[in-house]
Amino acid sequence: MPKHEKGFSLVELLIVVVIVGLIAAI
Numbered sequence: 001m002p003k004h005e006k007g008f009s010l011v012e013l014l015i016v017v018v019i020v021g022l023i024a025a026i
Helices: 010-025
Strands: none
Touching: none
8 A cells, every 4th residue: 555644634544434334334
């Protein structure tokens, strides 16, 4: 994964949470 200078942004973190939630819902 590419390195982030300021770590994960709130948007990226939200996207990850949504994706994990969709996978867990299956």
